[in-house]
Amino acid sequence: xxxxxxxxxxxxxxxxxxxxxxxxxxxxxxxxxxxxxVGLVGESGSGKSTLGRTLVGLQAPTHGVVRFAGADAxxxxxxxxxxxxxxxxxxxxxxxxxxNPRMTLHATLIEHLTVQGFTRQQxxxxxxxxxxxxxxxxxxxxxxxxxxxxxxRQRAVIARAISTDPDFLVADEPVSALDVxxxxxxxxxxxxxxxxxxxxxLFISHDLSVVAHTCRRxxxxxxxxxxxxxxxxxxxxxxxxxxTHALLSxxxxxxxxxxxxxxxxxxxxxxxxxxxxxxGCRFHPRCARATELCRVKDPTLAAHLPGHQAACHHPG
Numbered sequence: 001x002x003x004x005x006x007x008x009x010x011x012x013x014x015x016x017x018x019x020x021x022x023x024x025x026x027x028x029x030x031x032x033x034x035x036x037x038v039g040l041v042g043e044s045g046s047g048k049s050t051l052g053r054t055l056v057g058l059q060a061p062t063h064g065v066v067r068f069a070g071a072d073a074x075x076x077x078x079x080x081x082x083x084x085x086x087x088x089x090x091x092x093x094x095x096x097x098x099x100n101p102r103m104t105l106h107a108t109l110i111e112h113l114t115v116q117g118f119t120r121q122q123x124x125x126x127x128x129x130x131x132x133x134x135x136x137x138x139x140x141x142x143x144x145x146x147x148x149x150x151x152x153r154q155r156a157v158i159a160r161a162i163s164t165d166p167d168f169l170v171a172d173e174p175v176s177a178l179d180v181x182x183x184x185x186x187x188x189x190x191x192x193x194x195x196x197x198x199x200x201x202l203f204i205s206h207d208l209s210v211v212a213h214t215c216r217r218x219x220x221x222x223x224x225x226x227x228x229x230x231x232x233x234x235x236x237x238x239x240x241x242x243x244t245h246a247l248l249s250x251x252x253x254x255x256x257x258x259x260x261x262x263x264x265x266x267x268x269x270x271x272x273x274x275x276x277x278x279x280g281c282r283f284h285p286r287c288a289r290a291t292e293l294c295r296v297k298d299p300t301l302a303a304h305l306p307g308h309q310a311a312c313h314h315p316g
Contacts, residue, residue: 039215
């Protein structure tokens with residue numbers, strides 16, 4: 001498989017009051033192959049959404065390299081930048097914040113397509129096709145946001161994202177605000193679109209059961225950096241990083257007997273303040289395996305098993 005999106009040493013820092021520096025991203029390395037769905041999981045505040053927004057160009061990184069189809073995505077200008085914007089789109093978590101409540105879905109799609117360089121005639125021709133692909137009746141084009149259910153609003157956001165025929169899609173927790181039955185429908189819709197269009201996708205979620213159903217590979221983020229990445233089966237069967245162990249232990253098991261008897265890993269304390277980076281491994285203040293080496297040396301993301309990388313001095 002060929003690499004479509006490649007990230008090397010990506011950082012995004014924010015200057016706060018009092019001279020503090022918030023490291024939302026702090027040296028992220030990641031690659032997404034053509035036609036692949038990569039899951040991105042981690043606690044709130046770990047940097048998942050910041051990474052997704054940076055990959056589609058909504059935020060500029062402080063340092064690092066982003067390549068799209070082998071070309072520098074950060075240095076693109078003019079016509080190259082306009083083409084790149086069409087090729088990279090995002091599905092936001094909250095449709096109410098992503099869509100203008102004063103505009104109908106028809107007006108929203110027309111505006112999005114014309115801003116991306118399509119003529120009005122081209123935009124009008126694409127709307128029926130896009131609504132059919134997201135399984136919305138054509139009459140919904142004339143509806144406002146408040147006239148749609150939660151699932152229909154999310155389909156509208158997906159329709160806007162795929163209307164430019166992108167190659168890469170960031171799905172930023174697209175089902176977290178939906179009920180269980182609607183969640184399954186939206187997940188299946190995204191999977192069908194990914195297969196039909198050959199989309200590459202970064203699927204951001206805090207729900208590991210959804211990620212297991214959707215993604216080919218899974219990356220785990222902690223405090224602005226990816227600490228483990230592997231194929232879905234490898235990561236769920238044999239996690240190497242202690243933080244991944246803790247996340248997997250929190251996933252409910254659909255078996256009452258096993259659920260009552262299994263042991264969960266309870267991490268002590270809270271995630272560290274992102275403005276105060278711990279010395280050595282950033283996870284060592286909460287890790288039961290931590291040694292003196294972990295307190296003084298920051299581990300790099302390295303392969304410990306074939307196709308299985310982890311940033312840990314004591315993996316296993």
